[in-house]
Amino acid sequence: MTQSPGVSVVVPVRNEAGNIEPLVTEIARALTPSGPFEIVYVNDGSTDGTGAELARLSATRPWLREIRHAESCGQSAAVRSGVRAAHAPVIITLDGDGQNDPAFMPAFIAKLAEAGPACGLVQGQRIGRKDTGFKRFQSRIANKVRAAVLNDGTRDTGCGFKCFPREAYLALPYFDALHRFMPALIRREGLAIAYVDVIDRPRLTGVSNYGFFDRLWVGIVDLAGVRWLIKRRKRVPVAREIAR
Numbered sequence: 001m002t003q004s005p006g007v008s009v010v011v012p013v014r015n016e017a018g019n020i021e022p023l024v025t026e027i028a029r030a031l032t033p034s035g036p037f038e039i040v041y042v043n044d045g046s047t048d049g050t051g052a053e054l055a056r057l058s059a060t061r062p063w064l065r066e067i068r069h070a071e072s073c074g075q076s077a078a079v080r081s082g083v084r085a086a087h088a089p090v091i092i093t094l095d096g097d098g099q100n101d102p103a104f105m106p107a108f109i110a111k112l113a114e115a116g117p118a119c120g121l122v123q124g125q126r127i128g129r130k131d132t133g134f135k136r137f138q139s140r141i142a143n144k145v146r147a148a149v150l151n152d153g154t155r156d157t158g159c160g161f162k163c164f165p166r167e168a169y170l171a172l173p174y175f176d177a178l179h180r181f182m183p184a185l186i187r188r189e190g191l192a193i194a195y196v197d198v199i200d201r202p203r204l205t206g207v208s209n210y211g212f213f214d215r216l217w218v219g220i221v222d223l224a225g226v227r228w229l230i231k232r233r234k235r236v237p238v239a240r241e242i243a244r
Contacts, residue, residue, distance in 0.1 A: 005038040005063070007031060007109060008086035008166070012042045012078030013096035016156035018205035024057055024064060026102040034106060038063045041096070042082040045072030075160075083169050088120055092168060093179075095160040098204035100124070104196060108163035109174040111194045120191025122169040123154055124161030126200040152184040154193065161198050173229060177222045188230050 005087050009027055024039060031037040043066055054066040066083050069078065083091055092108060096098035099183070104124070111122045157180055164186075172178065172185045183193050 003036045005036045005088040006034070007037045007090045007092060007094045007105075008082075009037065009039045009094070010042065010079060010082030010086060011039065011094060011096045011107070012044055012075050012082065012160075013046065013050055014044040014072055014078075015046045015048045015050060016096045017046070017053045019096060019098050019130035019203075020050065020053045021057060023063070023096065023098050023102070023206055027105070028061075028063075030102040030105045034109065036063075038065060038087060040065050040067060040082045040086055042066075042078040043068040044074070044078040045069050074176055076174075076176050076180075079179050080174060083166060086166060089166050090163065091166050092163045093160055094162075099201050100159075101163040101199060101201055104161065104198045105163075107196050110159070112163050112165075115192060115194045118192050119194055120164060120189060121182055122163040122194045122196055123157070124159040124160075124198045125154075125195050126159050127197050128200050150186060152181075154183040154195075157181065157183050157204055159194045159198070161196075175222070181222065184208040184226055184230060213223040 009031070011023070018171060022040070028037055039061075041054055041064070043054065050067065051066070054064070058064040058066060065085070067081050069081065079093055080095075088111065090109065092105055094102065094105075108122045108124070112119060115122070160179070162179075162181075162182065168186065168189070169182075171189065172182070178185070186193055
C-alpha cells in the first residue's frame with residue numbers, strides 16, 4: 001500500500017510549460033529525504049503546453065497530480081482547488097514560475113512543527129527581489145497600505161511561498177484574492193503566524209500573468225472587504241465537554 005503523504009505541495013500555474021519540469025525536479029529533491037509527499041499542480045486554464053507537460057511527467061511520477069480548470073479563474077481559486085484536492089494534512093504553496101526556491105521547503109515544515117498547533121501559517125518573506133523596479137514599487141505601496149489598514153504584522157503577504165495546516169486554510173472565508181490576505185485572516189481566527197525569509201530568484205522562463213490592475217487597484221476593494229470581515233469577527237467561545 002502506498003504510504004500517505006505528509007506534505008502536499010500545491011502549485012497554481014497558467015501557461016508555465018517551460019517551468020514545470022525544472023520546478024518538479026527541485027521540489028522532489030528538497031522533499032524526498034523527509035518522507036512521502038505529493039505535488040498537486042493546478043492548471044488554471046492554460047492555453048500552452050502546460051497540460052501536455054504535466055501528463056508526460058506524471059506518467060513516471062505517481063506523486064505528481066494535475067487538477068485542471070477549464071478556464072482561468074485566478075490564483076486564489078487555483079490554490080483553493082489544490083488544497084481541497086490535497087491528501088496531506090500540511091500544505092505548502094509556491095509560485096509556478098520558479099522564483100520561489102524549493103530548497104527552503106524543509107525550513108517551512110520545521111518552522112510549522114516547532115510553532116505547534118497554535119500556528120496557522122508559516123509565511124515566506126522575500127529578500128533580494130528579482131522583479132522589475134516598477135513591480136517592486138507596486139508591492140511596497142500595497143504592503144504599506146495593507147499593513148496600515150489590517151495591522152497583520154506581515155511585510156510581504158504577496159509571497160506565494162506559504163506552509164499551513166490544511167484544516168486551518170479550509171476554515172477561512174473564501175473570496176478572490178484570498179491568498180494575498182491570509183495572514184490577516186489567520187490572525188482573525190486566533191492563530192499565530194511564523195515567518196521564513198526566502199531568497200527570491202529570477203523567473204525561469206516566460207512572463208508574469210499578473211499586471212498592474214491585478215495587483216493594486218483591485219486590491220483596494222479586497223482590502224475593504226477583509227477589514228469588514230475582521231471587524232465582524234465575534235469572540236469564539238472555548239467549549240469543553242463535561243464528563244459525567
